[in-house]
Amino acid sequence: MFLDTDFIPPKYTQTVEKGNFKWTAPSNIALVKYWGKKENQIPANPSVSFTLNNCKTITKLAFAKKEDSLNFSFDLLFEGQSKEDFKPKINKFFERVAHYLPFLKDYHFTIDTENTFPHSSGIASSASGMAALAMNLMSVERQLYPAMTDEYFYQKASFLARLGSGSACRSVKGQVVAWGNQANITGSSDLFGVEFPYVIHDNFKNYQDTILLVDKGEKQVSSTVGHDLMHDHPYASTRFAQAHDNLDKLITIFESGDLDAFIKVVESEALTLHAMMMTSMPYFILMKPNTLEIINAIWKFRNETKVPVCFTLDAGANVHVLYPKNVSEKVLQFIQDELVGYCQNGQYICDEIGNGANQL
Ligand code: PMV
Numbered sequence: 159m160f161l162d163t164d165f166i167p168p169k170y171t172q173t174v175e176k177g178n179f180k181w182t183a184p185s186n187i188a189l190v191k192y193w194g195k196k197e198n199q200i201p202a203n204p205s206v207s208f209t210l211n212n213c214k215t216i217t218k219l220a221f222a223k224k225e226d227s228l229n230f231s232f233d234l235l236f237e238g239q240s241k242e243d244f245k246p247k248i249n250k251f252f253e254r255v256a257h258y259l260p261f262l263k264d265y266h267f268t269i270d271t272e273n274t275f276p277h278s279s280g281i282a283s284s285a286s287g288m289a290a291l292a293m294n295l296m297s298v299e300r301q302l303y304p305a306m307t308d309e310y311f312y313q314k315a316s317f318l319a320r321l322g323s324g325s326a327c328r329s330v331k332g333q334v335v336a337w338g339n340q341a342n343i344t345g346s347s348d349l350f351g352v353e354f355p356y357v358i359h360d361n362f363k364n365y366q367d368t369i370l371l372v373d374k375g376e377k378q379v380s381s382t383v384g385h386d387l388m389h390d391h392p393y394a395s396t397r398f399a400q401a402h403d404n405l406d407k408l409i410t411i412f413e414s415g416d417l418d419a420f421i422k423v424v425e426s427e428a429l430t431l432h433a434m435m436m437t438s439m440p441y442f443i444l445m446k447p448n449t450l451e452i453i454n455a456i457w458k459f460r461n462e463t464k465v466p467v468c469f470t471l472d473a474g475a476n477v478h479v480l481y482p483k484n485v486s487e488k489v490l491q492f493i494q495d496e497l498v499g500y501c502q503n504g505q506y507i508c509d510e511i512g513n514g515a516n517q518l
Pocket residue numbers: 187188190191192193205284323324325326381382385431472473
């Protein structure tokens with residue numbers, strides 16, 4: 159089993175004055191949801207996600223040795239413009255990971271970041287953003303310690319991303335990533351995400367995710383607050399046990415390609431996530447009327463056509479419509495005809511399963 163201390167590096171063997179890297183990392187969509195955490199971003203239950211392909215963050219990191227090693231020093235640019243209000247989040251991230259990246263105070267960093275999806279689309283950029291930053295920082299560390307293995311490089315990148323935003327640890331690799339200790343998933347860990355290590359049926363290759371933008375506004379309740387509310391939640395222990403069960407079910411489903419069983423697990427997980435929000439104290443609702451309209455329309459369409467399309471939700475009102483590639487044409491027509499009207503300004507994003515972070 160891995161321990162936190164496994165990610166404290168040995169003494170660096172090289173010195174580097176300056177340099178720059180550029181990485182892209184995608185967003186991901188959970189099938190079994192992470193909701194509730196312990197100290198240090200340790201998940202209360204395991205989760206599994208599809209890595210996305212098109213919704214990505216692209217981050218350039220330039221670094222140059224500075225005179226002293228007293229403090230963190232960085233500039234933050236978003237789409238080329240200085241972005242002061244993102245700085246506290248990065249500063250907090252640096253504080254959390256400094257123990258594992260002892261070079262952090264030796265350099266001044268310029269972090270230049272942009273997303274491929276529209277700003278304030280309601281799509282969280284924390285997963286892709288933290289993953290892209292973590293990849294860049296690992297590239298710096300690899301220069302200081304070239305003997306590190308590729309496996310360590312990716313594992314530690316996921317470990318660092320997790321400390322930035324839990325679900326970000328699932329954005330380093332593709333195509334299906336599990337995070338959190340699960341007895342039946344060899345190599346699984348609370349500390350980082352792992353590529354799903356078992357057979358995945360062809361039905362899930364090129365799986366599609368069309369994200370319907372129902373509400374692009376700021377969430378009234380952040381994920382951080384939502385996770386916290388699981389601490390005194392009356393259904394917490396049952397929910398955490400259910401996540402383990404659902405993950406076990408998915409192992410079998412991924413192998414058999416049973417789409418009906420897949421739909422049952424995935425939709426139940428989405429509604430359970432929101433049920434946890436509605437039954438916490440204080441309680442809250444992130445779905446909007448149009449979220450429900452879309453869910454009902456999907457159920458009706460599936461009943462009538464037998465097309466295996468389903469939905470999932472993250473911590474917001476937007477709906478992720480999931481379906482196999484071979485029914486794309488039918489589902490996109492259905493979205494055009496019946497669902498676009500429920501989207502804010504008719505906006506939606508076509509995405510699909512992808513391979514994880516990439517160096518540019
Ligand atoms: O990574 P966070 O702290 O933003 O939490 C994300 C939680 C969900 O998106 C609702 C579920 C998940 O597993 O991604």
